[in-house]
Amino acid sequence: DIVLTQSPGTLSLAPWDRATLSCRASQSISSSYLAWYQQKPGQPPRLLIYAASNRATGIPDRFSGSGSGRDFTLTINGLDPEDFAVYYCQQYAGSPKTFGQGTKVEIK
Amino acid sequence: QVQLVQSGAEVKKPGASVKVSCKASGYTFTAYDMNWVRQAPGQGLEWVGWVSPKTGNAGYAQKFQGRVTMTRITSISTVYMELTSLRSEDTAVYFCARGGAGSWDDFWGQGTLVSVSS
Numbered sequence: 001d002i003v004l005t006q007s008p009g010t011l012s013l014a015p016w017d018r019a020t021l022s023c024r025a026s027q028s029i030s031s032s033y034l035a036w037y038q039q040k041p042g043q044p045p046r047l048l049i050y051a052a053s054n055r056a057t058g059i060p061d062r063f064s065g066s067g068s069g070r071d072f073t074l075t076i077n078g079l080d081p082e083d084f085a086v087y088y089c090q091q092y093a094g095s096p097k098t099f100g101q102g103t104k105v106e107i108k
Numbered sequence: 109q110v111q112l113v114q115s116g117a118e119v120k121k122p123g124a125s126v127k128v129s130c131k132a133s134g135y136t137f138t139a140y141d142m143n144w145v146r147q148a149p150g151q152g153l154e155w156v157g158w159v160s161p162k163t164g165n166a167g168y169a170q171k172f173q174g175r176v177t178m179t180r181i182t183s184i185s186t187v188y189m190e191l192t193s194l195r196s197e198d199t200a201v202y203f204c205a206r207g208g209a210g211s212w213d214d215f216w217g218q219g220t221l222v223s224v225s226s
Contacts, residue, residue: 035212037153037208044216045145045153045204056214088153092210097143099153 002026002091006100012014013106019076021103023089028069033093036065039102040085048087049074079105112132112217114202119141121208121221125192128220130204138162142188144178144198147219154200158208161185194224 003026013019023034031052037045047056049065052072062077076083084107089100117131130142144156157168159178167180172191180187191198202220205213 027176033210037213044205044219045213046216047212047214050214090212092154092207094168094210097155099155101152 001034001096002093002094002098004028004089004091004098004100006087008103009101010104010106012106013079014108015079015081017079019074019077019079019083019105021074021087021105023072023074025070025072025091028085029091029093031068032074033091034065034067034087035090036063037088037090038083038085039088041086045088056070059075076105081107110206110215112206112215114204114217114220115203117221118221119225120194120196122196122224122226123164124224125190126194126222127188127190128202128204128222130187130189130217132161132187132206138182140182140206141211142178142187143205143207145203145205145213147201147203148197151200151216156189157200159206160189172197194222196224198222199224207217 007022029056029094032051036049037065053065064075066073084106088102111133113131118126138161143158147155149223159166161180175192177190204217207213208216
């Protein structure tokens with residue numbers, strides 16, 4: 001199985017800060033097969049980014065994704081109060097699909 | 109608009125089975141595969157498996173092989189996930205999510221809490 005390791009575990013930032021979240025895969029994966037999700041308490045995950053760098057429908061342009069090979073990044077430029085949540089990366093290159101353990105972005 | 113509506117919370121005893129449903133609307137049901145993902149309390153996301161509404165084919169994470177069955181009824185645009193021989197570690201919220209085995213998951217159901225306790 002492809003293991004995804006996210007860092008940091010928790011990110012303490014203030015509104016309007018920039019958030020940089022990392023996702024490292026245990027083996028190289030095509031950038032076409034990496035997604036990012038946001039989850040708030042009591043809600044299902046919400047797709048933010050697919051194929052490493054493509055924003056899903058309705059996602060603000062302050063969210064951006066990048067990376068290739070084993071290393072991928074989600075950047076949030078100018079944190080909005082509604083962006084404080086847990087973020088997961090997911091690979092769908094191989095079976096089983098796997099998720100990272102999550103990064104919590106909390107208000108500093 | 110795309111909607112995935114899941115069945116309600118379940119409380120089961122160890123050794124029992126549970127069947128969770130997910131009714132799709134707002135798109136062509138057979139055009140997209142459906143995944144099931146679970147989340148234990150306070151934990152991360154774990155992929156359980158997928159089912160093709162078009163063919164009925166399914167694939168499961170090895171961890172759940174032999175205990176999980178995913179099916180569908182196309183006439184009512186509904187997929188099902190049945191998990192047998194429940195144990196306390198199966199206590200989780202189970203989500204259906206639209207997307208194939210080689211694709212991202214773009215729409216998610218609201219989740220169904222399955223609690224397993226004696």
